Amino acid sequence: xxxxxxxxxxxxxxxxxxxxxxxxxxxxxxxxxxxxxxxxxxxxxxxxxxxxxxxxxxxxxxxxxxxxxxxxxxxxxxxxxxxxxxxxxxxxxxxxxxxxxxxxxxxxxxxxxxxxxxxxxxxxxxxxxxxxxxxxxxxxxxxxxxxxxxxxxxxxxxxxxxxxxxxxxxxxxxxxxxxxxxxxxxxxxxxxxxxxxxxxxxxxxxxxxxxxxxxxxxxxxxxxxxxxxxxxxxxxxxxxxxxxxxxxxxxxxxxxxxxxxxxxxxxxxxxxxxxxxxxxxxxxxxxxxxxxxxxxxxxxxxxxxxxxxxxxxxxxxxxxxxxxxxxxxxxxxxxxxxxxxxxxxxxxxxxxx
Amino acid sequence: xxxxxxxxxxxxxxxxxxxxxxxxxxxxxxxxxxxxxxxxxxxxxxxxxxxxxxxxxxxxxxxxxxxxxxxxxxxxxxxxxxxxxxxxxxxxxxxxxxxxxxxxxxxxxxxxxxxxxxxxxxxxxxxxxxxxxxxxxxxxxxxxxxxxxxxxxxxxxxxxxxxxxxxxxxxxxxxxxxxxxxxxxxxxxxxxxxxxxxxxxxxxxxxxxxxxxxxxxxxxxxx
Numbered sequence: 001x002x003x004x005x006x007x008x009x010x011x012x013x014x015x016x017x018x019x020x021x022x023x024x025x026x027x028x029x030x031x032x033x034x035x036x037x038x039x040x041x042x043x044x045x046x047x048x049x050x051x052x053x054x055x056x057x058x059x060x061x062x063x064x065x066x067x068x069x070x071x072x073x074x075x076x077x078x079x080x081x082x083x084x085x086x087x088x089x090x091x092x093x094x095x096x097x098x099x100x101x102x103x104x105x106x107x108x109x110x111x112x113x114x115x116x117x118x119x120x121x122x123x124x125x126x127x128x129x130x131x132x133x134x135x136x137x138x139x140x141x142x143x144x145x146x147x148x149x150x151x152x153x154x155x156x157x158x159x160x161x162x163x164x165x166x167x168x169x170x171x172x173x174x175x176x177x178x179x180x181x182x183x184x185x186x187x188x189x190x191x192x193x194x195x196x197x198x199x200x201x202x203x204x205x206x207x208x209x210x211x212x213x214x215x216x217x218x219x220x221x222x223x224x225x226x227x228x229x230x231x232x233x234x235x236x237x238x239x240x241x242x243x244x245x246x247x248x249x250x251x252x253x254x255x256x257x258x259x260x261x262x263x264x265x266x267x268x269x270x271x272x273x274x275x276x277x278x279x280x281x282x283x284x285x286x287x288x289x290x291x292x293x294x295x296x297x298x299x300x301x302x303x304x305x306x307x308x309x310x311x312x313x314x315x316x317x318x319x320x321x322x323x324x325x326x327x328x329x330x331x332x333x334x335x336x337x338x339x340x341x342x343x344x345x346x347x348x349x350x351x352x353x
Numbered sequence: 354x355x356x357x358x359x360x361x362x363x364x365x366x367x368x369x370x371x372x373x374x375x376x377x378x379x380x381x382x383x384x385x386x387x388x389x390x391x392x393x394x395x396x397x398x399x400x401x402x403x404x405x406x407x408x409x410x411x412x413x414x415x416x417x418x419x420x421x422x423x424x425x426x427x428x429x430x431x432x433x434x435x436x437x438x439x440x441x442x443x444x445x446x447x448x449x450x451x452x453x454x455x456x457x458x459x460x461x462x463x464x465x466x467x468x469x470x471x472x473x474x475x476x477x478x479x480x481x482x483x484x485x486x487x488x489x490x491x492x493x494x495x496x497x498x499x500x501x502x503x504x505x506x507x508x509x510x511x512x513x514x515x516x517x518x519x520x521x522x523x524x525x526x527x528x529x530x531x532x533x534x535x536x537x538x539x540x541x542x543x544x545x546x547x548x549x550x551x552x553x554x555x556x557x558x559x560x561x562x563x564x565x566x567x568x569x570x571x572x573x574x575x576x
Contacts, residue, residue: 089458091458091511092458092459092509092511092512093509093511095460096460098460098484160461160463161423161462161463161466164419164420164423164463165420165423165424165427167420168420168421168424169424209415209418210419211418211419212418212419212420213415213418213421216418216420244537247415292538292540293510293538294510294513294537294538294539294540294543295538295540295541295542295543295546298510298538299542299543299546328537328538331509331510331511331538332510332511333510333511333514334510
């Protein structure tokens with residue numbers, strides 16, 4: 001059956017816990033869109049050719065047919081703006097040079113100074129990309145801005161291992177830096193909203209059983225989330241989270257962010273199955289997920305992909321509040337045909353009667 | 354020579370230092386043990402490894418998370434670095450050897466470092482190649498050390514694909530070597546697809562799987 005709604009209408013309807021014409025599909029084709037842009041992955045990640053990046057996303061939408069774009073380039077964008085040295089591998093994801101961390105010891109958290117994300121390196125690129133996409137597809141497709149959370153950014157600046165120990169051994173030094181990062185992330189959020197995004201996705205990667213205990217996460221990032229979430233809500237935009245960790249703290253996410261959506265790969269820490277996740281959280285927030293990017297989206301056969309999508313739709317689609325997606329970013333090197341298969345499965349199995 | 358009581362006391366203090374991530378206590382107790390003439394191997398295996406076993410249980414039951422476990426490992430290494438030079442060579446069911454590293458193009462080495470700490474505390478010899486390791490280096494290190502297991506970590510689909518290429522390179526040189534793979538995008542399906550032997554979703558499980566594979570390897574050699 002032909003689609004009856006625009007992508008934007010479909011996503012907005014699902015997020016109001018209503019049934020759209022069909023289940024929206026958004027397989028998080030972020031870095032993978034570079035393959036439509038004429039840029040190498042490294043040049044895409046450098047973010048210097050905004051026109052090509054806009055074209056890459058628009059052509060990806062045209063070819064794959066997904067319902068929205070997420071403005072994730074990679075998780076080092078914010079750290080780069082603070083002064084972190086970044087490596088740009090030709091065929092891999094950009095990342096900090098951990099041999100030369102920006103914060104070399106717990107005494108160096110004071111090196112983290114307020115910067116202007118509108119004028120700095122790749123945060124500027126993301127804002128310009130938001131503006132370009134808003135002009136091209138803002139009336140038809142969901143555009144989701146992206147912010148890596150405060151402690152995520154600091155872990156990039158310090159190196160994750162040392163950072164996690166600092167949380168317990170030098171909490172005051174870390175907390176002082178969190179406050180500086182929060183101010184910058186707030187400016188960054190405002191700039192993306194002004195550029196025309198419909199939603200902000202805050203990545204609180206460490207807010208799950210995979211990394212930090214609940215009290216430790218709450219202590220260091222709870223207020224950071226609240227400040228940004230409150231601003232986004234007040235601005236009339238949508239706010240949500242991405243977290244691909246295991247056992248996400250949905251209760252903390254609700255307490256501090258009141259998210260319209262959570263993009264996730266695994267169930268919340270207080271349930272044991274997706275059915276239970278739907279029952280407990282399905283009326284409070286929209287789930288965006290949870291196709292495994294590696295084994296299914298990248299390595300799956302057409303039949304396996306279809307089967308996975310069908311099963312997820314059967315569990316979660318009823319009553320809206322669900323967007324079919326990968327649980328984490330679609331592999332920048334994964335077969336693009338598989339992303340299209342995900343959209344096709346939403347059209348085949350996700351039509352609301 | 355220390356008395357049995359003193360030895361038990363030192364073991365308990367080393368365990369507590371690791372479990373409660375007290376670096377200074379671990380270091381001081383190791384120094385005292387060496388000075389008292391306690392057997393360094395017993396101190397390491399019963400004290401440090403015993404403590405780390407409790408840490409693994411706490412990690413499994415979500416009482417401890419990554420920061421706590423890293424601090425336990427820090428306490429462990431503070432004592433292990435002092436005890437190691439005093440451990441006399443012995444052949445009493447020595448554990449195996451592993452080559453460990455993060456795949457080329459990937460710098461996420463947190464999981465790899467936790468695995469290293471848990472394996473070393475359990476008496477394994479770990480040849481740690483670090484992060485962003487070129488494929489050939491895994492092959493060369495396995496041949497050089499004749500390690501029983503090669504453990505490959507990848508946190509991204511872009512680095513994961515290197516595993517598919519690497520496994521035949523390792524197996525071609527040594528078909529008996531076992532390959533364990535791990536990291537966020539890796540599942541049983543990846544194991545099957547890439548021809549690995551096993552995966553594990555955390556460090557304690559990795560140790561359990563390694564023990565099982567080592568036992569199978571040794572039975573095979575004895576047969």
